[in-house]
Amino acid sequence: MKTVASRRQDHPAIALAPGPCTMPHAAARSRALAAWAAAALLLLGLIWFGTLGTRSLIHPDEGRYASLALEMARSGDWVTPRLNGLLYFEKPALPYWIGALSFLGFGVSEFSARLWPGLAGFLTLLVVGFTAARLWGRKTGVRALAIAASMTWIQVNSHFLTLDAGLTLFLTLALCAVLLANNGQPDARQRRRWIWLAWAAMAAAVLSKGLVGIVIPGAVLVLVSLWRRDASLWRGLHWTSGLLIFLAITAPWFVLVSLRNPGFASFFFIHEHFARYLTEVHQREGAWWYYLPFVLVGMLPWTGALPWLLRKNRAEAGIAPRHLLATWCVFVLLFFSASGSKLPSYILPMFPALALLVAMQLRDVQADTLRRHLLLPALVWGFAALASTQSGRFVSILSPAEVLAPLASALRIGAAVMLAGLAIGWWCLGRRRITAAVLSVALSQVTATAVVLQAHNGYGQLKSAAAIAAVLQPLITPQTPVFCVRAYDQTLPFYLQRDVVLVDYEDEFALGQQHEPARSISTLDGFVARWNSLPHAAAYMSVFAWVELHQRGLPMRIVFQDPRRVVVVKP
Template sequence: MNQSKDPQLRAALPLFLALLALVWFGSLATRSLISPDEGRYATLSWEMLRTGDWVTPRLNGILYFEKPPLQYWLGAIFMKLFGINAFAARLWPALAGFLTVLMVGVTAHRLWGREAGLRSLAIAASMTWVFGNAHFLTLDAGLTLFLTISLCAVLIARYAAATPEARRGWIWLAWAAMAGAVLSKGLIGIVIPGATLVITAIWRRDLSLWRGMHWVSGLLIFFALAAPWFVLVSLRNPGFAEFFFIHEHFARYLTKVHQREGAWWYYLPFLLGGLLPWVGGLPWLLKRNVSPPQKRAISATDVLITYSAFVLLFFSASGSKLPSYILPMFPAIALLFGLRLVAVPAKTLRLHLLVPVLLWTIALIASTQSARVVSNSAPPEVFAQMGADLRTGALLFLGGAALAWWWLRRNRNTLAIMTLALAHVVGFAVALAAHEPFGRLKSATPYVGLLQPLIQSGAPVFSVGGYDQTLPFYLRQDVILVDYTDEFAMGQLKEPGRSIQSLDEFAQRWQSLPQAAAYMDIVTYVDMHRRGLPMRVLYQDQRRIVVSRQ
């Protein structure tokens, strides 16, 4: 049967999207925000909403220039609309991830037809790294959305049937998306698209992509959207440009100043794990191009391969590595998978299905052994709850995989792919909820309620020798940093009065206050206790102590 004309398949798409959206957005508020990234970016948005200053970002009341403000703006808008909570804080990464998936589906449909569109959409939605990064508050989901729009717009303009006016519109969209990428995370928003154009042209000895970029009008669009904030923030904050462009771009990439180094193979495990449940499809990408041969002309496949390879190699060479940095390559891989899957028979797909089934089965078995991984940093009940949720997620996936197998037995490949994708999304969402007991150990939610009576009476809160990034957000109040610098170095240099530099100065301040509260680790607490500071323990766990002035 021609599946593209199958009424059952046509009905499956809106059902798939509805269920995907329900799981995608319905799970945002099920977990506490955690330190450091989620607390940091939630606080930056809250500070913008609170102060009304949409030009100069502040973290815990201190100048913060490490990243551009687009995500802070959107986070503040969502907090205004939906309240100051975890759902609003995470909504932009989740929305960005969802829109990325839709863009992948639309692009594959425009380039290679309905079947490729449906499959690419399902594959992108269910990739572990795409779904996972959309459900944690970092900058990478937003960056990936704009980079994906830019990539896909160029592909549609170049390879899809369209009028010259429509092609120009797609190219203009690509330039606008690059501006969004720069406002999301800086110069990487032009480095990746630019390098892709250069490398592909050199590889294929073809400048056709360059000739179609409408450089004059495109650059006008790019600078009109991207430049105003950089100009305004530089005028209001002397020294911004040097810190942002030199320290946060060149020094971060070329040196180990941020202490995030890793081996050359650092990203390979994250690539393989992030491709689940489709990691078994990697050999499909090694097959010869299924598109009609072109006389050394650049194909869409060439662009996607170059783009993906550059992202992996560029960040592998960096002196600063974090797992989420390679997220932008996953939508491109989903497009490649969607193209290759058109020619993959049901028998081959059944063999592929064995890979995620085996891995989820291993997870199911491992979930029954949670008592074996108890550590000093997490109590037994944390791992017991994580094991129970992981077990539920594994069983849900295996049930969906059985249904996908049933579809494949009937040569309903696209329905099988959509079923497997949805099963992985549901299973992973349930398993992700298992992180909450452990996440609370890295969040202020267990103890912030104990501080509210002191806050209401006007007592200051100190963060001594350390900093819980989620504390100001949940407390709805800045805390006073004591003997702590890290990412606040530039802000403290510009505004030294907002922090306390030494423990001795803090001890004097503490003794002079009638009421106060402080967050610290256990070693610092022991030090303060030896100094004779009056402290009453309000909360304590394996990593931290919260005290009040007696």
């Protein structure tokens, strides 16, 4: 059971007048906590940002979004997104703007390409930590930041270039702004500012990935109000000024891109929202339980805390933070589970809320209970280390031994780091130093995951055109056309820093090819005629396409080949 003094630390609103002897000790403890937290945050930042540029970009998402941003930076057209020179309206422009600014400011590199998801993920951690500190005290704020940073799904998705890290930042900012407006005991002016921030964050979320940026907050607001039979959140949203802020941020780009491209609105809102969600047109279907394994793995090393989230600690009237956070997590999981288009990263917005829930419940968890919780990540990492010794069993043409061996070594190193951190955490908990234990577990998990991510680069090379570009660049000139025949690697235009000509390939380029058919070749016969008419050319293709063209006697010399891809030049 917690003492009155310990509750006073976690709940600043419960104030007892400290005696003269306790004040210097409390101040010293506060300074020590701040110093340790600052040191841990600095170490976290070094690991977090220091590893962004050490791996090649991989197909498809990283190459796609890097190429879109690079095209915007090169062309100076900040309104109409283009992928490989073709119109591309699947997502809004904010991530491309930030990516283009990153390339212009820091040069074209993997670090610049991943800077936005890395920064967005790190800012999400700060938002989580700040919110927890304001609601439940500085100690809980430090724990919440550490818990969020070490959740596997947050760290992993912040180190690959997708749109979900940016979306998660803005959705988390909107959620936390509402929490602080309604639970942080602000005055009327402060509350209005928090609500305005929530409206601005929702607008940025819409500009990051579309209508989901307002669907999730809106649905959660409806559901939690019905659950708690409390409409107080609705009355305090400053609808007039909030909608003006929202429209001032979102409307300019949507209006401009629609005026310049008449087919944008229909494609973006109908095809990319309703058809994507309600149908399987994008061929990303999955079972109803598709996301459950990702929740369990993504929460590591805090998966064992899931049962805590179901516990009611004290009577709560109205809409308390726990209600809003729990509704958020459940809705995000169910919303994407019901979708006809599923990808693992879609549920990322629920993890910062999970981190806040875990940190909130951790205030009432005894050290011995937390000790037992550490057994689960120890078992998981121990099993991973044991499985890594059997990597030879998984060798195949698509997963060669030279790729799996570094991954296996990294798993063993990561397991050693994590088990050491868990041992230190165990020791700290034996001395009732819960915050120190949380920091130890969190930093060891972040370090171990970073080690494994670096080893992933070997496997990533099988899905990257970095090596292809290194071979091809010396063999071609800026005037040499490069074709992609019945296959396309999203990273190829990025690494070549030029557009390629698509041959008998459509996929997500259908809209762009419909508007500009001259930019691609629709048939293999058309490609053969074009190839034979050129003095010099290069082509990327699948093995099957190469076999067919070789049988037709097309003059070509192989300069790169792996189990899936062939690159040729015209001799």
